[in-house]
Amino acid sequence: MTFAELHRIYHQPFFDLLKQARAVHDEHWTGNEVQLCTLLSIKTGGCSEDCGYCAQSARYTTGVQAEKLMPKEQIMERALAARASGSTRFCMGAAWKGVRKGTQKFDQVLDIVRDVSKLGMEVCVTLGELGADEATDLKEAGVTAYNHNVDTSPEHYPNIVSTHTYEDRLRTIRHAQDAGMSVCCGGILGLGETIEDRLKMLEVISNFNPQPESIPINALMPIKGTPMGDNEVVDSFAFIRMIAVTRIAVPKAKVRLSAGRTNLSREAQALAYFAGANSIFYGDKLLTAANPRANEDMKLLRDLGLAAQAPNPEMEAPGANEDRPLMPCCDHDHACEVSEKAQTSGCC
Numbered sequence: 001m002t003f004a005e006l007h008r009i010y011h012q013p014f015f016d017l018l019k020q021a022r023a024v025h026d027e028h029w030t031g032n033e034v035q036l037c038t039l040l041s042i043k044t045g046g047c048s049e050d051c052g053y054c055a056q057s058a059r060y061t062t063g064v065q066a067e068k069l070m071p072k073e074q075i076m077e078r079a080l081a082a083r084a085s086g087s088t089r090f091c092m093g094a095a096w097k098g099v100r101k102g103t104q105k106f107d108q109v110l111d112i113v114r115d116v117s118k119l120g121m122e123v124c125v126t127l128g129e130l131g132a133d134e135a136t137d138l139k140e141a142g143v144t145a146y147n148h149n150v151d152t153s154p155e156h157y158p159n160i161v162s163t164h165t166y167e168d169r170l171r172t173i174r175h176a177q178d179a180g181m182s183v184c185c186g187g188i189l190g191l192g193e194t195i196e197d198r199l200k201m202l203e204v205i206s207n208f209n210p211q212p213e214s215i216p217i218n219a220l221m222p223i224k225g226t227p228m229g230d231n232e233v234v235d236s237f238a239f240i241r242m243i244a245v246t247r248i249a250v251p252k253a254k255v256r257l258s259a260g261r262t263n264l265s266r267e268a269q270a271l272a273y274f275a276g277a278n279s280i281f282y283g284d285k286l287l288t289a290a291n292p293r294a295n296e297d298m299k300l301l302r303d304l305g306l307a308a309q310a311p312n313p314e315m316e317a318p319g320a321n322e323d324r325p326l327m328p329c330c331d332h333d334h335a336c337e338v339s340e341k342a343q344t345s346g347c348c
Contacts, residue, residue: 117142219260247276
């Protein structure tokens with residue numbers, strides 16, 4: 001979708017937007033099912049990046065201590081507990097800039113993935129930047145989906161982080177898709193962006209080829225000690241509008257309620273489900289941030305008549321459309337169609 005289309009959809013009256021989003025949802029998703037995902041930080045703190053929202057950056061004093069990679073035995077215990085509590089996707093996150101083939105830490109991660117993949121759950125990892133070789137190795141080890149958010153619009157991104165570029169993120173996503181992994185890619189609301197930035201972010205996401213298998217929509221949980229520690233909490237209606245527009249823009253993706261759910265009432269979460277959300281991060285903690293308790297989530301799902309989606313570890317990644325560029329354009333100041341490079345990559 002184009003920015004103009006997304007802008008028109010977003011600025012409808014609220015109930016008209018929800019009605020349209022629900023119709024799209026019902027066309028592509030049946031069974032009143034919600035995917036339950038557990039997110040575990042397997043390597044916490046000490047990250048060299050300067051993402052302005054993140055408690056795990058070594059550049060900020062947030063009370064998060066740098067830790068080594070969690071031992072495989074502990075990770076397996078947490079994975080088994082997640083499966084026992086009903087989670088169908090187990091996501092593992094590591095706070096570092098990226099991984100490199102042939103390093104000890106990458107070999108350890110591959111070993112962990114191989115064992116977790118035997119538990120019958122979908123396996124997702126978020127490890128920072130990936131090269132083509134690393135992406136291939138992760139796919140062969142058993143990774144179902146790779147998470148790498150674009151966070152915000154290309155224009156606003158330099159205000160958030162300076163230690164890597166937007167194009168770096170797009171390259172990692174391309175490598176994951178080329179390796180045959182599904183991509184989990186979304187953003188964060190509340191980073192000081194405008195509504196236009198949010199829609200430009202979604203324009204980029206909707207123009208991935210193939211489109212993401214899942215899209216986490218996060219609301220910033222301001223962390224004291226980070227540059228964004230005093231940012232305002234995202235308005236619930238604005239958050240639900242973004243859920244609805246995301247559902248319309250990427251109909252076949254799972255739209256995941258992610259960070260910031262502790263600031264949403266039960267009623268606001270119910271509206272988000274109605275607007276097209278069909279996946280949540282499940283469990284008492286998201287990396288370093290609080291999350292609603294599992295029993296509270298299950299009660300809300302029961303009250304709404306929703307059921308947990310079954311795991312699909314053999315899920316095939318979406319296929320690319322040969323008639324479209326493989327990467328979205330992230331330069332809104334230049335006409336990409338005049339660039340020969342853009343004909344193949346989409347990003348100029």
